[in-house]
Amino acid sequence: ADLLEIQGANPFRIRAYRRAALNIEGLADNVETLSLGGSLDKIPGIGSDLAGKIDEYLRTGRMEFHEQLKKEVPLGLAKMVEIPSVGPKTAKEIYDRFRIETIEDLEALCKTDKLLCVPGFKQKTVDNILRGIELYRRRRGNYLLGRAVPLARELCKYLEGAAERVAYAGSLRRMKEIVHDIDILAASKDPAKTIQAFLTMPVVESVLAQGGTKASIRVQDDMQVDLRVVDPQSWGAAMHYFTGSKAHNIRMRERAIKQGLKLNEYGLFDASEKRLAGAEEGDIFEKLGLPYIPPVLREDWGEMEAAAEGKLPNLVEPEDIRGDLHMHTTWSDGKYSAEEMVDAARRRGYKYIALTDHSKSLGVAGGLSDEDLMKHTDECRRLDAKYSDFRVLAGTEVDIRQDGTLDYSDELLAKLDFVVASLHTGFKQDRATLTARVVRAMQNPYVRVIGHPTGRLLGDRDPYDIDLDEVMKEAARTRTCLEVNANFHRLDLNDIHCRKAREMGVHFIISTDSHNYDDMLNLPYGVATAQRGWIEKDRVLNVKPVEEMLNFKKKFRL
Numbered sequence: 001a002d003l004l005e006i007q008g009a010n011p012f013r014i015r016a017y018r019r020a021a022l023n024i025e026g027l028a029d030n031v032e033t034l035s036l037g038g039s040l041d042k043i044p045g046i047g048s049d050l051a052g053k054i055d056e057y058l059r060t061g062r063m064e065f066h067e068q069l070k071k072e073v074p075l076g077l078a079k080m081v082e083i084p085s086v087g088p089k090t091a092k093e094i095y096d097r098f099r100i101e102t103i104e105d106l107e108a109l110c111k112t113d114k115l116l117c118v119p120g121f122k123q124k125t126v127d128n129i130l131r132g133i134e135l136y137r138r139r140r141g142n143y144l145l146g147r148a149v150p151l152a153r154e155l156c157k158y159l160e161g162a163a164e165r166v167a168y169a170g171s172l173r174r175m176k177e178i179v180h181d182i183d184i185l186a187a188s189k190d191p192a193k194t195i196q197a198f199l200t201m202p203v204v205e206s207v208l209a210q211g212g213t214k215a216s217i218r219v220q221d222d223m224q225v226d227l228r229v230v231d232p233q234s235w236g237a238a239m240h241y242f243t244g245s246k247a248h249n250i251r252m253r254e255r256a257i258k259q260g261l262k263l264n265e266y267g268l269f270d271a272s273e274k275r276l277a278g279a280e281e282g283d284i285f286e287k288l289g290l291p292y293i294p295p296v297l298r299e300d301w302g303e304m305e306a307a308a309e310g311k312l313p314n315l316v317e318p319e320d321i322r323g324d325l326h327m328h329t330t331w332s333d334g335k336y337s338a339e340e341m342v343d344a345a346r347r348r349g350y351k352y353i354a355l356t357d358h359s360k361s362l363g364v365a366g367g368l369s370d371e372d373l374m375k376h377t378d379e380c381r382r383l384d385a386k387y388s389d390f391r392v393l394a395g396t397e398v399d400i401r402q403d404g405t406l407d408y409s410d411e412l413l414a415k416l417d418f419v420v421a422s423l424h425t426g427f428k429q430d431r432a433t434l435t436a437r438v439v440r441a442m443q444n445p446y447v448r449v450i451g452h453p454t455g456r457l458l459g460d461r462d463p464y465d466i467d468l469d470e471v472m473k474e475a476a477r478t479r480t481c482l483e484v485n486a487n488f489h490r491l492d493l494n495d496i497h498c499r500k501a502r503e504m505g506v507h508f509i510i511s512t513d514s515h516n517y518d519d520m521l522n523l524p525y526g527v528a529t530a531q532r533g534w535i536e537k538d539r540v541l542n543v544k545p546v547e548e549m550l551n552f553k554k555k556f557r558l
């Protein structure tokens, strides 16, 4: 739709595409399922013309119409639209006047006062564009975990028929929040066949390199994918080697050398080159006298010492999570009703959830008035009464206002079961003010958790300037949890902060902040982030039965 708008296409056509996109985003069923069932054109706003185009995209990973449009629109213009904060209208205006072809030219232009002479352009517009350029540069070559994992799984699936074993390795397997490429490993006795299958996958946009046992391609969004084919007897060693991190691998090799052994990507060997292990990753650890170290811990952040002493953390796992405690419904800016979210959570096997819609000052997100909050609570109670094996907790994501007070009175908050408190405004305030706002919120007896504690959006918004040491100290003292927000744009707290907070005695809640069904699938990213921060099961409150979870903060009140 952005590309169409640039071309100055019929506004009705533009609007039709935008509406279709919104309707597709809001679909309960997966678009692919509908496509297979031939029912795509039943989606509101999608006629047979668009349905055909979507079907084409799903089948081939590309859309001829889109490719054609990309060709018609000047390259510089298409690039400009990818810059956050530069909308299609602005981009076209700039392009028409200055014929900008590259991001570098745009940046240079912003640093003159030429743009300020364009009607409607203010200094603020120019500053926004400059900030957008910076973000764009940082984002290039950086892929969010939640985008890379599904893609990597899909690629592995394509290769399953052409190899004995296929898996992704690298920083993606260690579940780092941002990855730069995808490393795929295949065990095969016939590398040529495996490589051929890899190069002919429908998602391949271009082939960068190919050899006897390896190949590199580019797929969507410029993402690079490297394949390495190994002999099945080296599978485990190769998986370990290519999963990294480099620092961890060095420590493992040192350990092998101390035992008179040699560890490399082919296997673990003794002095006479006899293979002691290699086919299975677990055997390598065992032969080196270590318990299996999960990939999320392989950063040389102390895992080698802990493993040697038998003190690896008892990590929280996705299946340990009993309830999601940060969710939005149509009461505020969620896509589904309270009842629909409850059903979805029950289907996922949860034992409880908290419905935490936005509070009144957050008008843009449909925040609830005092009165609506009480109606919302009534609905939660009604839904809760329907089930004997499932709790629906009446909650809110209450805004911590710019002056540090909460958006609802204590009398109202006291009527709820579960309160998340978050900052959504005033990000530019100074460190002392921001810290004081959060500290004050934690001292409120009803606030059980601070939502997305640093406010960052990966690749889009930096964390706000807050004294996390102070926040963590106060969180531990007041028995207020810190959230590990599982949305892969946030992952907030991040792994390093999790580690720090754990050492300071903080407890955590891992929630998805779901605004629709699909968001609930993000839980594993939050759990992985917690794991990377060495967080154990007993520190995660939503691993516990609901009563125990609810009793946690009460001890502070006494």
Ligand SMILES: [Zn+2]
Residues within 6 Å of the ligand: 397, 422, 424, 451, 452
């Ligand atoms: Zn929020």
Ligand SMILES: [Zn+2]
Residues within 6 Å of the ligand: 326, 328, 397, 451, 513
């Ligand atoms: Zn939220």
